[in-house]
Amino acid sequence: MPSPEANPLRAGLVDERLPEPCSIVIFGASGDLTKRKLIPALYTLAVEGLLAPSMAIVGFARKDSSDEAFRAEMKEACQKFARHRPLDEAVWETFAKGLFYQVGDYDDAASYQKLKARLAEIDLARGINGNRVFYLSTPPSNFPVTIAQLGAAGLVSRDGQKPFRRVIIEKPFGTDLATARQLNRDVLKVLDEASVYRIDHYLGKETVQNLMVLRFANGLFEPLWNSRYVDHVQITGAESLGIEGRGGYFEQAGILRDMVQNHLFQVLAITAMEPPVSMASDDLRDEKVKVLKALRPIPEGRFDEFVVRGQYREGTIAGRRQISYQDEPGVTKGSKRESYVAMKIFIDNWRWAGVPFYLRSAKAMPKKVTEVALVFREAPLRLFGERASQGQSPNVLAIRIQPDEGVSLRFGAKVPGNTMEIQPVNMEFRYGTSFGSEPPEAYERLLLDCMLGDQALFTRGDEVEASWKWVSRIHQAWDASTGDVESYEAGTWGPAEGDRLLLRDGHRWRRP
């Protein structure tokens, strides 16, 4: 962010979040993500006046194309996917002038030299002073070679100096601890950590950020946010679709890699972390990493007591037929790849000692929902007699991350009448009813933050490694196990074994 001392007009601007002009190079620009998310997000930022008008966006891919064709294709994409529709022609005109396309091969040094020359040309024409963001939006197998080539071509460096050179890396960041470590080493060979932006788009979601606001901007919740008052925590990330023809990918990944290691662990870390010293990126990430390092390793040989994996069979989801996982295209017959995982985690630190955190994530569930629920300890005494107490249940604070973002608090209330009967009721807050304005898309926020040099909502190398370290042991145990994966009917809340994981502790899953 430019300093107000050097530029007196910057001082006191309420909308100070205007990034310096830069070029964004997207590797893999012929792909789906560019069309669906990246360009529409950048266009929306332009509509909202948050992009410097001289910005440039250069799409890089092997597919043969031209500036003109790329612009036309991206216009169509924005018409379909941008948050502000229909397109504002005047904004589009200006925006499109900054869109360019460069054909090249990811492992060909000459392609990077051509890119370098092209960027220099664009800098000159548009008055950009060399600031660059490189967005790696290819399949992950291409990340190492692209990063190495960027370094070799002198397009990025480890000096962290101005003009800035930043690299955004899409998910997944590695497939286990070893590959994540290797990728970190590859990246840090040519870049310093301050220039690396590892995407976890969950962090760009408003409600995940609101989890921090709920905890740290209110006096009410934080005093209760510990093992003294919280009985257990449930985190659910459920999808109502199957794997949607992505068998090839999913067979390699599974739900544990696809959802838990990254997204749900980020939600877990934000739910459980200590208040950071400040919201500066490293202060925040220090606290998250402490949680991930405090996760109690599952004792060797006892994985089945802590983790349940499942795979959907045929069923119906909300009135729609769903074929079984085994019949999905690209799935190897007899595959044990999990589409459901539930686990019990303990965080061995002062705040959470003894409090189980139950996480579950799955495909083909009855509905799409992500939420965190804190279930509180019960009142110490049942004061209202046997009959009344039947309706008494623990207080629950549920934070809904998607959809219908909001917060609800369950407590007991007296049923009107002459007898003493208690019934749980919900006090609900919904974003949609308090703020009519639409929240920005995660990618809008994350791209803007990267241009502004704010890494708070991106994961740091040690965070990624800490979560892989914990998760990779589960993969190793599964690989070594002869046990079967539990089967569950598509459109249900998962296998009975997943329910038993909680029942053994006297708990049950919420039905979100």
Place this chain on the structure above:
Amino acid sequence: MTSADLERFTGGAAIGVDVAGIERDLAALWRQAATGTQAVTRACSWNLVVHAEGDAALDKAKLLADALVAIVPSRTLVLHHRPNATGPEIEAFVTANCRLMPGGGKLLCSEEITVESRGKGSDYLPSLTRALLVPDIPTAVLCAGLPRESALLQELLAAGDRLIIDSHGAEQLQPIERLGKALPRVADLAWLRTAPWRLAVAAAFDAPVDGSMLFRLTRVKLQCQQGWSSEARLLLGWLGARLSWGTVEDGMVQRQQGRVRLDTEFVEGPGMHVEFEAEGGGKVSVAAMAAPLSDEALVTAALGPRGADRLYQASLRRAVELES
């Protein structure tokens, strides 16, 4: 209240109610609405008082209020005074602003109370306002243009957390200064309209451009859309406040160790263009953003941090000085 009334109410029609029992009648309407077949959620996160004198001002303010309520669910209190009209001194109507919540099913409704006063009826408005504000949520007062001095205005200024005005097209900015102590709570839509301009101008002096050239300016030439004189003055006022400009004489502004020539020109077509010239031949020119925000977006922004912009007061003061 009949069931036909109820349907009209959630359908957005105005239902006449007894002035002394507005809250009671509203509560009864909501109770009945909740027992109907369609689930209704009543939402309110701001009190929005719309203050208008005369029909034209009312229409404009209502348009803005409707746009605002669609985004920020509020209890809207429309105070409409018609000094010369005949009829009952005071009358009240209630309506519901409803929209289907995302995902369908539930109706999300917020309520609107219109109080019409005639002749001396305006005397009742301050106490009615006091009684009708929902507790524990902030209050915004919305005027379509610049507010006129009155006892009611004083009452509203005391109660309001935000006063939304629009100096667009005003001949002078000086009357705003009269709001005195309320100024820090004033959100002027004309000022908000200049936000993208200010950002663009500020960005033009980021490194590698030498920002200190701003203290050696010799000329500022501003070209701006016809009719946007308040916005132009506020932009210059902002420059003056940031760069410690002094008095004006013959179109020249005093600055430290020198003078700046100010030229403003109004042209056809949207946007703004400003050219800066400094001693030693330095030149910077800035064109405005292509997409100025709509009034609806502005009025919503006025309830957020942009509506409590500390730069506004200083910029307004400088703009008024430049006016004279």
